[in-house]
Amino acid sequence: MSEILNLQQVAVNFDGKSILSDISLRLDRGEILGLLGPSGCGKTTLLNTLAGFVTMAGGEIRIDGNMQISPKHHIAPEHRHIGMIFQDYALFPHLTVAQNIAFGITKLSKSEQKQRISELLELLKLTEHGERYPHQLSGGQQQRVAIARALAPQPKLLLLDEPFSNIDARLRNELMLEIRLLLKKLQMTAIFVTHNKDEVFTFADKVAVMHEGKLLQLGKPAEVCQQPNCYQVADFLQLGSWIPYALSGNELTTAIGKLTDTSGAMANGENRLLLMKPQDVEICEGETEGHNVIVNHISVTEQGYHYHLASSKAPAQLAFDHLSLYSPRILALGQNLKVQIKPHELLVFTKDRH
Numbered sequence: 001m002s003e004i005l006n007l008q009q010v011a012v013n014f015d016g017k018s019i020l021s022d023i024s025l026r027l028d029r030g031e032i033l034g035l036l037g038p039s040g041c042g043k044t045t046l047l048n049t050l051a052g053f054v055t056m057a058g059g060e061i062r063i064d065g066n067m068q069i070s071p072k073h074h075i076a077p078e079h080r081h082i083g084m085i086f087q088d089y090a091l092f093p094h095l096t097v098a099q100n101i102a103f104g105i106t107k108l109s110k111s112e113q114k115q116r117i118s119e120l121l122e123l124l125k126l127t128e129h130g131e132r133y134p135h136q137l138s139g140g141q142q143q144r145v146a147i148a149r150a151l152a153p154q155p156k157l158l159l160l161d162e163p164f165s166n167i168d169a170r171l172r173n174e175l176m177l178e179i180r181l182l183l184k185k186l187q188m189t190a191i192f193v194t195h196n197k198d199e200v201f202t203f204a205d206k207v208a209v210m211h212e213g214k215l216l217q218l219g220k221p222a223e224v225c226q227q228p229n230c231y232q233v234a235d236f237l238q239l240g241s242w243i244p245y246a247l248s249g250n251e252l253t254t255a256i257g258k259l260t261d262t263s264g265a266m267a268n269g270e271n272r273l274l275l276m277k278p279q280d281v282e283i284c285e286g287e288t289e290g291h292n293v294i295v296n297h298i299s300v301t302e303q304g305y306h307y308h309l310a311s312s313k314a315p316a317q318l319a320f321d322h323l324s325l326y327s328p329r330i331l332a333l334g335q336n337l338k339v340q341i342k343p344h345e346l347l348v349f350t351k352d353r354h
């Protein structure tokens with residue numbers, strides 16, 4: 001695999017305040033990375049730093065092996081071979097679709113420009129719209145134009161800031177799959193910012209979860225879901241509910257049963273929480289006694305009913321007020337029932353990262 005992007009300990013400050021610190025990551029040709037994290041964690045700043053709109057306070061960025069960018073060696077955006085697609089697409093309203101696409105390739109001869117525009121119009125299914133203006137297009141079509149314009153100079157890396165947030169929810173999935181296929185066909189390396197974890201699972205090969213200017217975890221979406229490395233990652237990805245426990249020897253006691261810590265690595269339960277993924281909780285069918293939870297809220301989903309459960313009759317230090325359970329069974333609000341934890345690999349974290 002050939003490396004396209006390599007970040008080593010990238011740091012950015014605004015007004016003397018650290019906004020990004022110690023960001024290191026690598027992307028190979030054709031890989032698509034989804035940047036996820038809560039509002040204000042620095043996702044857009046990272047894109048802007050890569051694009052060259054923001055100067056670094058520390059670290060190094062290497063593009064395609066030979067271009068090196070550091071605080072002492074800033075390279076202007078137009079020389080980085082990076083294409084950027086903004087959330088609002090930022091198309092020029094007074095230019096046609098074809099003229100928008102031509103914007104970054106005016107150095108090419110007229111015939112080369114024409115050729116490239118016609119290829120891109122075809123690739124992005126815009127052939128009919130070359131002479132139209134942006135306001136005459138749908139949101140999805142405008143986005144395709146933005147992508148065509150960014151691809152026209154044949155960048156080494158494509159940056160997309162919340163590319164799907166303005167797209168109708170019904171079209172979003174279809175468009176994501178289509179654009180992913182296109183990027184794969186072109187072997188285009190891309191980084192996109194999103195708030196939506198489902199977009200990462202549809203669109204990305206890798207996910208980077210950020211928090212307070214730091215990169216907490218980088219990996220394949222499935223790996224990060226199976227093995228989140230801290231509370232913030234699991235919580236942001238909403239991988240499950242958090243319940244307290246008490247540890248005695250290698251036995252964990254929770255409000256819904258006891259578990260054995262086979263890894264022997266669990267720390268005392270104080271300030272620590274057990275991650276309960278919905279698939280690891282089950283209703284004890286036919287049990288009329290020993291109820292340990294009450295149904296607090298019910299919502300309907302494609303996977304059946306989603307129940308929010310709260311513990312009942314638990315001592316204060318083990319009580320919880322939210323445990324998610326998905327089931328096809330119809331339960332009533334306020335109903336008491338008994339649930340248990342299925343044997344599984346336990347994931348325990350503390351909220352405190354320091």
Ligand SMILES: Nc1ncnc2c1ncn2[C@@H]1O[C@H](COP(=O)(O)OP(=O)(O)OP(=O)(O)O)[C@@H](O)[C@H]1O
Pocket residue numbers: 014015019037038039040041042043044045046195
């Ligand atoms: N030009 C600036 N000057 C000073 N502070 C800034 C500037 N731009 C962003 N910030 C601050 O940097 C932090 C990171 O902002 P950024 O926009 O990168 O976050 P984000 O993760 O993209 O957020 P969102 O998901 O809400 O778009 C925030 O605390 C923000 O207030």
